Amino acid sequence: MSTGFLDGLGVRLPVLAAPMAGGPSTPEFVVAAARAGSLGFLAGGYKAPALLGEQLAAVRSETGTFGVNLFAPNPVPVDAAAYRRYRDAVRGDAERFGVAVPAKPVEDDDHWRDKVDVLLEHPVPIVSFTFGLPDAGAVAALHRAGSVLVQTVTSADEALRAVDAGVDALVVQASAAGCHSGTLTPQRIPPATPLRELLAEINHAAGLPKIAAGGVVDPEDVAAMIACCARAVLVGTALLLAPEAGTSTAHRRALLGADRGDTVVTRAFTGRPARALPNRFTAAHHDHAPSGYPALHHLTSPVRRAAAAADDPEHVNLWAGTGYRHVRERPVADTLTTLASKL
Known part of the structure; x- marks a missing residue:
């Protein structure tokens, strides 16, 4: 199964494990995605640079197929x-x-420069950015280190800004995503544009490869995004109850408890x-x-x-994303494989 720009990494399952800062995206979580033929992202946000380096080493000892996400200053x-x-x-x-x-x-700035330095000293296949655009110096240095650079965007205008910044691919994040919005203008709440519509808008505006994210909960959603124009789909909420995830007990209890209504x-x-x-x-x-x-x-x-x-x-x-009611307690590999079953 071709995943375009991910092919060189040996990724055959175009349903990727999202970076979830604050605990869920453990090294075990990232390794489990790779062993399923997918790719997971370590979440660099909120981590001390030394801890990020330790977790990079732990993942690299098991697999070379993974990415790291950083909060770019904004x-x-x-x-x-x-x-x-x-x-x-x-x-x-x-x-x-x-x-x-x-x-x-x-x-x-969440130790931005120090974390970039960690990724320059220990290069990784993919580096993704959320919250802001990386500066030109970081883009040039990470490219020289051999990393593919991916920017989270929430609109066509942001996609064009990301192209100008020199990144290689885009994560197109819809409002339905269960996490921080990656909007570059956080003073405004992003509109609730459906993912497929947003993906089409950004595909028309920017020619970079795209990864769709936000509200994907079943195989039909995945198939629809790939059929539209996405090279892959990124899922987070669907994996929160995986045994490999470092999701807190309180968070797990809330997801497994009584329906809390709309997010x-x-x-x-x-x-x-x-x-x-x-x-x-x-x-x-x-x-x-x-x-x-x-x-x-x-x-x-x-x-x-x-x-x-x-x-x-x-x-x-x-x-939690809008589809949180579909979340189940099962291993990372099972969820990713199931989500890709209609491709």
Whole structure:
């Protein structure tokens, strides 16, 4: 089965395992995708550069077929007054778990340059970028290191900007995706354009190879995206309950529990739009959460870490796509193979 630009990596199953920062995308998860004939991405976001290097070594000891995703800098500085109001709003949650929240906004770049340096010292087949576009120096250096570069986009305009930045392929992410939106303009909530329609729009605008992502839950969805113009499909929510995934117990409980209703796109957890299952935290804070990443991420992370440690699904970010009701507890390979069964 030809997967175009992935053929040189030995990928025969064009249903790929998405990078899911914060825990799910473990080395075991990535290796399991490769052993199924697919490809998985280590999530570099939120990791210390040293830990990313350790996980790269762990994956490379088992397979050479994998990618790494980085959060490219695209900060949205938070308004100081809005930050103070939101800090006061979440203080009660922090006190409940006995943790402190930052008094002042923390604005950083997630160790961007250091992580690029890790990937230059230890080159990987594919490097993908989310949140922002990589700078010209990083693009040139990673290309010299032999990496294929992939950019997450959510519109035709973003696709053209990615082409100008010099990347090799695009992840076309629809609003239905269960994670942060990769939008380059996080001050605005991306429109709920169906994936197939968005894929067609971007295919018309940009000629780079495309990977479709967002709301893919069954083999028919996969077949439709490949028939449209995608070279591959990227899935995340469908794999959250895999035994190889590092999904928290609280997150697993929420996915396996009673139906929580429709997902919500919210800034409540990080200041960037992200799709999640509703819980008490979103009910309390969704309506007044300001735009501001990474400041809100750092503000709420002590609460989320404490809640996850307490197996409390009501105060953690329960990222989930619109098709979360289809998620099943089964190994990575089984899910990927099933999703590709109509090709």
